[in-house]
Amino acid sequence: MARTAQRYKKLVEKKSAQVPVYRAAIYARLSVDKNEKKVESIETQVALIKEFIQTHNAKADKEYELALYDIYSDIGKTGTNFERPGFERMMKDIRERKVNCILVKDFSRFGRNYIETGNYLEKILPFMKIRFISICDRYDSFAPDSENQELTMNIKNLVNDAYAKDISAKERAAKRIAQKNGEYVGSKAPYGYRCEKVDGKYTLLIEPEAAKIVQRIFEEYAAGEKIQHIIDDLYKAGVHRISDYNQYHHVYCQKGEILHQWGNSSIRAVLNRNNYYGDLVQRKYESRFQKGEKGCAVLDEREWIITPTAHAPIISRELFEKAQERLKAGQEARTVVGWKKDERAFYNVFYCGECGRKMSTSRSNGSVFYFCGASRYQDERKCNYKSVSEDKIQSIVHAELNRQFQLSGLQKKNMVAMGKTAFQAKIVQIENEIKRMNVEAERQAGKFAEAFMQYKDRNLSREAYMALRVERNDWKIFCDERRKALEQRITELQKRQKEETRFLKSLLDLKGTSKINAELAEALIEKIYVYDDKRLEIHFRFKGGVGV
Known part of the structure; x- marks a missing residue:
C-alpha cells in the first residue's frame, strides 16, 4: 500500500478538464473485535x-472524478x-492539501464513537472542504441532498457507538470472569515476569534477569x-528501561544498542x-468508555479482583509494604494525581525552548515550579536545567x-462577545445531539409499539418480541445516561462562560487581579517557550510570537 506518487500524477494528467478531479484517500479499518465479520477484512474493504x-469514473454523466492518491x-x-x-x-496528508476526498466502506469503518465521529463529519471535514463518501451507506457529503441524509448518518453513528459499547461490555464481562478465576488478562506481563498458559490459564512466570532489577x-x-x-x-549499570527491554528482550545494554x-x-x-x-491484583482501573468519556477511572481497593498466591513472588509482601509507606509519605515530588484544578494553568502550553519537550512541574514551599525534565537525563536527551515559577x-x-489587547485595540464588549459565541456554539452542538437522540427515541x-401490536395479534413470535424489548430497554438506558452527561456538560460550559466573562472584564479593565x-x-x-537565558517566548493564538 505504498504511495505511488508518479502513477498518481500521470493519472491526474489524463483526467478530463471538464469535471473536477478529487484526490481520493481510501480508508479501511479492522478492529480487534472477535465478532468482526470476514467480509470486513482490509483487503475486502479496499477492493x-x-x-x-472505477464504476463511478466510467459513468458518462459523472459530475466529478476520483483519482486515488493513497490507501490508509x-x-x-x-x-x-x-x-x-x-x-x-x-x-x-489532508492538512498538507494532498487529499481532498475520503472514501470508506461504511461509517463504522471510519469510527464508532458517536461524538468524535460526528465532530469529524459535521465540523472538521466540512471546514477543511473534504468530500466524505461512505459506499454502503450511500452517503456523499457534497451531494445535493446531503442535508436530508444527515439524520440518517447521525442515527447510524449512534447505533455504531451503541454497538461498540455493547461489545465492550461483553468483553469486559468475559475479562472479569477470567480475572475471578485467577487468570492474568493483561496485554503484557509486568516487568520481571513473562506470561504463559499453565493448566489452561494464562499465568505469570518469573524472568530471572529482570526480576533481579525489580528486587x-x-x-x-x-x-x-x-x-x-x-x-x-x-543507567550507570547499563540497564535498559522497560520499553527498550521489551524491544531487545534482555536487561543489559549490548554493543550496537x-x-x-x-523515567521517574x-x-x-x-x-x-x-x-x-x-x-x-487486577481491575485497579476501569475504562470510562461506557460513560462516553475518555481515559480510565481509578477504582477503590475494595473493587480490585485479587487472587492470593497466584504466582511466584519476586519480593516479599513486607518489602512491598515498606516501599508503599515511603511512597505515601510524600517525601518526593507529587505526581499529576495530586494537583489541584488550575494549579498549573500553563501545563499544556509550556515547553522548553532548547529541547522542545513539555515542561515538568514540581511543588516547593507551597509554590509551583516548571522545569525541564530532560535536565535530569544522562543520555543523549539531556538538556540544560531551567526553572520558572507559576506565579512569575x-x-x-x-x-x-494586557499589552496585546491595548495594541490590537480589542474592545471589552467584543472580547466578551467572542467568548460567549464560542461557548454558545459548543452548547448548541450538544443541544442538537440531545434533539437527535429524542427524535430517534x-x-x-x-x-416497539408496532411490534407489541403485532405480538398481540400473534403476527410476531414471543422470542422476536422479547428481543425487541431488550433492545428497547438497552437503548433507553444508553440515551438516559448520555442525555444526563450532555446536560451536565451544558451546565459546566455555562458556569465556565460566566467565569471567563468575569475574568475578561477584569483583564481588559487592566485591574490585574484575576x-x-x-x-x-x-x-x-498556543505555546510558551523558555530558553537557557531565562527568556520567555509567548505565541498567542490571536497574534504571532512575542519575546518577553
Missing part, C-alpha cells in the same frame, strides 16, 4: 472501494477513538534511596505493582495580554 471508484489502513485498532497511525497519516529497585527505595539516584545507578535512562514514572510504576509479592508566568502572561418507541485559569490559557495561548 470494494476501488470498484466503486489500521489493523487491530478500535473505532472508539481516532488515535490510529493510518488515520493520523491520512489527516496529515534492586524495591530494596534501594525501601532503604531510603531517592528515585533519581536509583535512575542514575541503573542505544541505552536510555529510566517507570520506577514508580514498578513500586506500585502489587503483583510482585505473588498475589494477582502568571505575572508575565497577564501583563503581556420517538422512532424507537413507535417501532488569575489565568488552564482553560483560558489554552484558549489564548
Whole structure:
C-alpha cells in the first residue's frame, strides 16, 4: 500500500478538464473485535472501494472524478477513538492539501464513537472542504441532498457507538470472569515476569534477569534511596528501561544498542505493582468508555479482583509494604494525581525552548515550579536545567495580554462577545445531539409499539418480541445516561462562560487581579517557550510570537 506518487500524477494528467478531479484517500479499518465479520477484512474493504471508484469514473454523466492518491489502513485498532497511525497519516496528508476526498466502506469503518465521529463529519471535514463518501451507506457529503441524509448518518453513528459499547461490555464481562478465576488478562506481563498458559490459564512466570532489577529497585527505595539516584545507578549499570527491554528482550545494554535512562514514572510504576509479592491484583482501573468519556477511572481497593498466591513472588509482601509507606509519605515530588484544578494553568502550553519537550512541574514551599525534565537525563536527551515559577508566568502572561489587547485595540464588549459565541456554539452542538437522540427515541418507541401490536395479534413470535424489548430497554438506558452527561456538560460550559466573562472584564479593565485559569490559557495561548537565558517566548493564538 505504498504511495505511488508518479502513477498518481500521470493519472491526474489524463483526467478530463471538464469535471473536477478529487484526490481520493481510501480508508479501511479492522478492529480487534472477535465478532468482526470476514467480509470486513482490509483487503475486502479496499477492493470494494476501488470498484466503486472505477464504476463511478466510467459513468458518462459523472459530475466529478476520483483519482486515488493513497490507501490508509489500521489493523487491530478500535473505532472508539481516532488515535490510529493510518488515520493520523491520512489527516496529515489532508492538512498538507494532498487529499481532498475520503472514501470508506461504511461509517463504522471510519469510527464508532458517536461524538468524535460526528465532530469529524459535521465540523472538521466540512471546514477543511473534504468530500466524505461512505459506499454502503450511500452517503456523499457534497451531494445535493446531503442535508436530508444527515439524520440518517447521525442515527447510524449512534447505533455504531451503541454497538461498540455493547461489545465492550461483553468483553469486559468475559475479562472479569477470567480475572475471578485467577487468570492474568493483561496485554503484557509486568516487568520481571513473562506470561504463559499453565493448566489452561494464562499465568505469570518469573524472568530471572529482570526480576533481579525489580528486587534492586524495591530494596534501594525501601532503604531510603531517592528515585533519581536509583535512575542514575541503573543507567550507570547499563540497564535498559522497560520499553527498550521489551524491544531487545534482555536487561543489559549490548554493543550496537542505544541505552536510555529510566523515567521517574517507570520506577514508580514498578513500586506500585502489587503483583510482585505473588498475589494477582487486577481491575485497579476501569475504562470510562461506557460513560462516553475518555481515559480510565481509578477504582477503590475494595473493587480490585485479587487472587492470593497466584504466582511466584519476586519480593516479599513486607518489602512491598515498606516501599508503599515511603511512597505515601510524600517525601518526593507529587505526581499529576495530586494537583489541584488550575494549579498549573500553563501545563499544556509550556515547553522548553532548547529541547522542545513539555515542561515538568514540581511543588516547593507551597509554590509551583516548571522545569525541564530532560535536565535530569544522562543520555543523549539531556538538556540544560531551567526553572520558572507559576506565579512569575502568571505575572508575565497577564501583563503581556494586557499589552496585546491595548495594541490590537480589542474592545471589552467584543472580547466578551467572542467568548460567549464560542461557548454558545459548543452548547448548541450538544443541544442538537440531545434533539437527535429524542427524535430517534420517538422512532424507537413507535417501532416497539408496532411490534407489541403485532405480538398481540400473534403476527410476531414471543422470542422476536422479547428481543425487541431488550433492545428497547438497552437503548433507553444508553440515551438516559448520555442525555444526563450532555446536560451536565451544558451546565459546566455555562458556569465556565460566566467565569471567563468575569475574568475578561477584569483583564481588559487592566485591574490585574484575576488569575489565568488552564482553560483560558489554552484558549489564548498556543505555546510558551523558555530558553537557557531565562527568556520567555509567548505565541498567542490571536497574534504571532512575542519575546518577553
